[in-house]
Amino acid sequence: MSALTDCLTIAELKELARRKVPKMFFDYADSGSWTESTYRSNEADFAKILFRQRVAVNMEGRSLKTDMLGQEVAMPVALAPTGLTGMQCADGEIKAAKAAEKFGVPFTLSTMSICSIEDIAENTSKPFWFQLYVMRDRAFIMRLIDRAKAAKCSALVLTMDLQILAQRHKDLRNGLSAPPKFTPKHIWQMATRPEWCLGMLGTNRRTFRNIVGHVESINDLGSLSEWNAAQFDPTLNWKDIAWVKERFGGKVIVKGVLDPEDAKLAVAHGADAVIVSNHGGRQLDSAPSSIRVLPEIVSEIGGKTEIYLDGGIRSGQDVLKALALGAKSTFIGRPFLYGLGAGGEAGVKHALDIIAKEMDITLALCGERDVCNFGAHNLYENGLMKR
Numbered sequence: 001m002s003a004l005t006d007c008l009t010i011a012e013l014k015e016l017a018r019r020k021v022p023k024m025f026f027d028y029a030d031s032g033s034w035t036e037s038t039y040r041s042n043e044a045d046f047a048k049i050l051f052r053q054r055v056a057v058n059m060e061g062r063s064l065k066t067d068m069l070g071q072e073v074a075m076p077v078a079l080a081p082t083g084l085t086g087m088q089c090a091d092g093e094i095k096a097a098k099a100a101e102k103f104g105v106p107f108t109l110s111t112m113s114i115c116s117i118e119d120i121a122e123n124t125s126k127p128f129w130f131q132l133y134v135m136r137d138r139a140f141i142m143r144l145i146d147r148a149k150a151a152k153c154s155a156l157v158l159t160m161d162l163q164i165l166a167q168r169h170k171d172l173r174n175g176l177s178a179p180p181k182f183t184p185k186h187i188w189q190m191a192t193r194p195e196w197c198l199g200m201l202g203t204n205r206r207t208f209r210n211i212v213g214h215v216e217s218i219n220d221l222g223s224l225s226e227w228n229a230a231q232f233d234p235t236l237n238w239k240d241i242a243w244v245k246e247r248f249g250g251k252v253i254v255k256g257v258l259d260p261e262d263a264k265l266a267v268a269h270g271a272d273a274v275i276v277s278n279h280g281g282r283q284l285d286s287a288p289s290s291i292r293v294l295p296e297i298v299s300e301i302g303g304k305t306e307i308y309l310d311g312g313i314r315s316g317q318d319v320l321k322a323l324a325l326g327a328k329s330t331f332i333g334r335p336f337l338y339g340l341g342a343g344g345e346a347g348v349k350h351a352l353d354i355i356a357k358e359m360d361i362t363l364a365l366c367g368e369r370d371v372c373n374f375g376a377h378n379l380y381e382n383g384l385m386k387r
């Protein structure tokens, strides 16, 4: 597979990205915690769900359009927040945000991004979403929320499943850092990816720009890594939704819910939407896949709030399976990261195009014309094959 345009699937984009991104950053995207069993089951469980094929139905005038939190979207997909995205390729967050804006789907900037909130605001024209990690330094978090507000972010995504960081063996073995260390191993990894290096030489965005320069004690990179390790707040609880929401003054999406009881609590504490997610298999290993728990969560809070799903979506077919099981929309993490690594902004657009095309054709072959009508009736045996 040589060129971006030759890639027909997200899996092919992944292989192209593997060849273009230094190993430590490619591995950072392509990894889960410990045995990676949840990371694998997120993808594998989608394959167990079957569609109900219908024929001789008028297929003309199909639409993938829907809405998320009242905002019209070109298809039921948003870009998930991912840390260090600007290490998949230079200015990665800006490129992904531009691709999302042009396509008409929401982009979510991570707290742990390389490009800052202000960088994204300066390089886009429509509101984007900001993902918040609540940290012990509440004064910094208050300022961060204020910055998201000043940048006119239209929603905050509050991540609740990372009060403590799980272990990813690949990152430890690779000695992952941003910017990368200059050991012989790391220099070799970069030297074998010349296009990536050229891009990085052309930007000054190479560290966590939401943080550096915004926290008093952080003036060098040694203190930043110490700060990160100590900062994720283990005392985060449901009551925190209220002050975050009040400070932000807009919609708050709660991310990282995997249990019906937690889903109920999120709604009771004011979540405007919930993302059913296990952090892409990067936190609790041996937790169930997100698609597996989706129906239980829908039966608990369905109709009370919007429910989104992420984890393991690798095709437009997977998006439709999530919708059929009750999600209003979905988020993708790795699919857009692979696109970014494979081809920058054009690569993210290509990833979105692949997913849209797969979704459109599947919609037609299931006998539907409007993605908003896709439901349990479109699954073979109502999706019972999935277990």
Ligand SMILES: Cc1cc2nc3c(=O)[nH]c(=O)nc-3n(C[C@H](O)[C@H](O)[C@H](O)COP(=O)(O)O)c2cc1C
Pocket (backbone or CB within 6 Å): 028, 029, 030, 042, 080, 081, 082, 083, 110, 111, 112, 131, 159, 255, 277, 278, 279, 280, 281, 282, 310, 311, 312, 313, 331, 332, 333, 334, 335, 337
């Ligand atoms: C490389 C990488 C970095 C991530 N960083 C964050 C982050 O900073 N904040 C967050 O809430 N979720 C983060 N996530 C989780 C994603 O938002 C999302 O839940 C997950 O990627 C969905 O699974 P998928 O990659 O299979 O689509 C990250 C995921 C990946 C792959």
